[in-house]
Amino acid sequence: MTPAIAHRIDELLEISPYGLSPADKESVLLPLLRDAVEDACLRNSKYRNYVRCWPVPPNEAKRLADLPYLPVALLKSDPPFTLVGAGEIKKILTSSSTTGQMPSRIALDSATARRMSKGVATIARDFLGSSRRPYLVVDVAPSGVQRAEMGARGAAVQGLMPFASETTYCLKVSDSGDLSLDCDRLLSFAKAHAGAPVLVYGFTYMLWQYLIRPLTAESVCLKMPNVHILHSGGWKRLEDQSVAKPDFNRALAAVFGCSPEHVVDFYGMVENVGVIYPDCAQGNKHAPAFADVIVRDPLTLEPVAPGRQGLVQVCSALPSSFPGHLLLTEDMAEIVSYDGCRCGRRGTSFRFAGRVPRSELRGCGNIQRKREATAYSALA
Numbered sequence: 001m002t003p004a005i006a007h008r009i010d011e012l013l014e015i016s017p018y019g020l021s022p023a024d025k026e027s028v029l030l031p032l033l034r035d036a037v038e039d040a041c042l043r044n045s046k047y048r049n050y051v052r053c054w055p056v057p058p059n060e061a062k063r064l065a066d067l068p069y070l071p072v073a074l075l076k077s078d079p080p081f082t083l084v085g086a087g088e089i090k091k092i093l094t095s096s097s098t099t100g101q102m103p104s105r106i107a108l109d110s111a112t113a114r115r116m117s118k119g120v121a122t123i124a125r126d127f128l129g130s131s132r133r134p135y136l137v138v139d140v141a142p143s144g145v146q147r148a149e150m151g152a153r154g155a156a157v158q159g160l161m162p163f164a165s166e167t168t169y170c171l172k173v174s175d176s177g178d179l180s181l182d183c184d185r186l187l188s189f190a191k192a193h194a195g196a197p198v199l200v201y202g203f204t205y206m207l208w209q210y211l212i213r214p215l216t217a218e219s220v221c222l223k224m225p226n227v228h229i230l231h232s233g234g235w236k237r238l239e240d241q242s243v244a245k246p247d248f249n250r251a252l253a254a255v256f257g258c259s260p261e262h263v264v265d266f267y268g269m270v271e272n273v274g275v276i277y278p279d280c281a282q283g284n285k286h287a288p289a290f291a292d293v294i295v296r297d298p299l300t301l302e303p304v305a306p307g308r309q310g311l312v313q314v315c316s317a318l319p320s321s322f323p324g325h326l327l328l329t330e331d332m333a334e335i336v337s338y339d340g341c342r343c344g345r346r347g348t349s350f351r352f353a354g355r356v357p358r359s360e361l362r363g364c365g366n367i368q369r370k371r372e373a374t375a376y377s378a379l380a
Helices: 003-014 022-043 045-052 110-128 152-159 183-192 204-217 235-240 245-256 358-377
Strands: 091-094 105-108 133-137 149-151 164-169 171-173 179-181 198-203 227-232 263-268 276-278 291-296 309-316 326-337 349-355
Touching (some): 003 022, 003 110, 022 045, 022 291, 105 110, 110 152, 110 276, 152 198, 179 204, 204 227, 204 235, 204 245, 227 245, 235 349, 245 263, 291 326, 309 349
Parallel strands (some): 091 149, 133 164, 133 198, 198 227, 227 263
Antiparallel strands (some): 091 105, 171 179, 291 309, 309 326
16 A cells, blocks of 8 residues: 555544544545555456456546445455465454354454554544543453464454453353353452443353353342443344343343443444444444445445445445455445434444345345446456
């Protein structure tokens, strides 16, 4: 990535993440992403062939929705799909995936890793404030061995480290590999920080399985009214158990002795490095100044109107080590509005609506192939 493009990205990371109107945001992001796409074409011949086959040349795009997006499945490759040489790769992020499926593998260079950390911190600061506080992680402690690869859980835990004054992990693993709650460590943490501001993070299904269920069964309340709990991922497992989001929030709040408003779900994916989408007070998610979300009709692939659901496309200025600027995901969302959320944050507000059912995925894939088959084959 050229120094000029990198400087423009750094400038975006310095402004208020939710202060731009939709028009102002597009006026900044559109030329930046056009240049980022052109730069990526110079650094990867397969990506260049793909972009050349796109119906609208990047330099002629009049809106973000016209720029060439990649289906996120194309990042499920080994070795990873990169824009840099092997010697520049500092870390590989791997997504969580269904058993038997290949995870996404995202190569990070130093610049992308730095922007990833700053992006998550910028968003979280808007929701949490800037002060450090004790950090409780509902997971097992890392082994201490530096690894070249990091999973989605590890990346999420690490992304919140800038807000930690100290870190405690409250799960343990048996010799056979089974996870369980370390009750002594958890109760010691709760006693030491009762009444103090505390940050908690865990994957959604892990909070339910290893914290909510066992403590609810024993009628335990940790008496931590000033806790802020962030969680992500794993809703599919809870839906299979008929656990609704409001019920999850109430049960988790009861365990900690706090208001359900202190439980914040956020949507994120390793392919969209450095961008997370926490729920605001209205229950909506927002894209920051350095990123955006487009929700596309599964049949026409055009952006949907407010109140409609469609396929989620994520847009980001942050990556320089892989072509993750414009990705069509396999997730569904509903557009709430394109501006004017009552929480005060500007820009698109949306609500995550789950994964694309396999039957629908095949259907929209057929239409997508009719429209863009030449472009996709260029990556082969």
